[in-house]
Amino acid sequence: MHSITRKLFLSQAALLAGCGTRAVEAKSSSGDDVSLAYIARIYSMKMELSGKKVVMQNKWNKLEVEISSRYAWINGVQLWLHCPAYQSGKNVMIREVDFKKGIDPVLRSYYYVPKHPPKLVVLDPGHGGKDTGAVSAEKVYEKQVVLDIAYRVKKHLEENKIAVRLTRTGDTFPSLTQRTDYAYQVGADLFVSIHADGAGDPSAHGVESFITTVSGFDSTNHYGAGGDKSPQKNNSHDNANAVLGFSMQSNLLKQTQRRDRGLRRARFAVLKNAPCPAVLVESGFLTNPEEGRLLNTADYREAVARGISNGIRGYFTLVNRAR
Ligand SMILES: [Zn+2]
Structure with a gap:
C-alpha cells in the first residue's frame, strides 16, 4: 500500500x-x-x-x-x-455479523468451509511494471519483494501437491480487474494477494492480513470521504474468507515473529471481486528501517513464504477435516 x-x-x-x-x-x-x-x-x-x-x-x-x-x-x-x-x-x-461472519467461522470452521476440497490456488504478487509499490530506504521495491515471496510460496505448495498459478510471473502490471478475471478464468479455489507495506511514519511495523468487509458495512479502509457500504458487488464468501484470513494471519505471525497488526477488513478491489475466498497479506513495512532491511533478506522472505503457504495449507486441512 x-x-x-x-x-x-x-x-x-x-x-x-x-x-x-x-x-x-x-x-x-x-x-x-x-x-x-x-x-x-x-x-x-x-x-x-x-x-x-x-x-x-x-x-x-x-x-x-x-x-x-x-x-x-x-x-x-x-x-x-x-x-x-x-x-x-x-x-x-x-x-x-462480527460473531456470525468473523468469530464463529474461526472457532467452528467445520460449519462454514466449502464442502468441496480446494484444488487451485491463485497467488497475486501485488504491483509490478510501472507500479513499484512501497519502497524501502535501500530502494528495495515492493513489486520485487512480493514476486520473490510468491515464487517461494508456489514452491512450498507444489511440494505439497497443491496446484498454483500466478497473476504475474515477471515485472509486468496486470490491472486489478485482470488479476481477479484471471482467477475466474482458471477456476481458482483460493486467491491470495501478496504485498509489503509502506507508511509515512517509519515507526509503523508488523504484519497484517485483510479480508473484504461484509456487505452493508463501511470498509475499515475506504480511501477517503464517503462510505463504501454495499449494496455493491462483493465477494460472496464471507465465512470462508474469515477462516482463510485467520489461518493466514496466525501462520504469518508464527513464522515471521513480527508484531501482530491483526486480521482486518478492507474492500480492496482484488478481495471484493475475487471469485473465491480471498485474502491480502501485508508482509511487513518496507518504510520501517528494521523491516525494510528484513524484507531485503532471503531468510525473512522465506519466513513470510512459509507463513503464507502454511496459512493456505491450514485452510485446506480445515476443509478436508469438515468433509
Ligand atoms: Zn502493495
Whole structure:
C-alpha cells in the first residue's frame, strides 16, 4: 500500500460509519447485536473481566474482546470487529455479523468451509511494471519483494501437491480487474494477494492480513470521504474468507515473529471481486528501517513464504477435516 492510503486509514480508524445508531438502541441479544455472555454460553466458555478486556475461555480456545474498541483476539491473534464492542447495562455487546461472519467461522470452521476440497490456488504478487509499490530506504521495491515471496510460496505448495498459478510471473502490471478475471478464468479455489507495506511514519511495523468487509458495512479502509457500504458487488464468501484470513494471519505471525497488526477488513478491489475466498497479506513495512532491511533478506522472505503457504495449507486441512 502507499503512504497516502495509510495516513487516511489511520485518521479514519475512529470513524465508524454504519456502527453508531443501532448500537446505541440495541438492548438485548436479539436482532443486530449479541451479548458476549450469549457467545460464552454457546462455546461453554468461562467469562471474566480483565481491565478493559472481556476474556472468555474453554479447554480449547480463548476469545478476548476489548470494550469500546474494535479489537478482539482469538487464541492471542488479533481480529478487527466491524464495530466496537459496547456496554449495555450488565452486558457487553458486539454486532451479530462480527460473531456470525468473523468469530464463529474461526472457532467452528467445520460449519462454514466449502464442502468441496480446494484444488487451485491463485497467488497475486501485488504491483509490478510501472507500479513499484512501497519502497524501502535501500530502494528495495515492493513489486520485487512480493514476486520473490510468491515464487517461494508456489514452491512450498507444489511440494505439497497443491496446484498454483500466478497473476504475474515477471515485472509486468496486470490491472486489478485482470488479476481477479484471471482467477475466474482458471477456476481458482483460493486467491491470495501478496504485498509489503509502506507508511509515512517509519515507526509503523508488523504484519497484517485483510479480508473484504461484509456487505452493508463501511470498509475499515475506504480511501477517503464517503462510505463504501454495499449494496455493491462483493465477494460472496464471507465465512470462508474469515477462516482463510485467520489461518493466514496466525501462520504469518508464527513464522515471521513480527508484531501482530491483526486480521482486518478492507474492500480492496482484488478481495471484493475475487471469485473465491480471498485474502491480502501485508508482509511487513518496507518504510520501517528494521523491516525494510528484513524484507531485503532471503531468510525473512522465506519466513513470510512459509507463513503464507502454511496459512493456505491450514485452510485446506480445515476443509478436508469438515468433509
Ligand atoms: Zn502493495
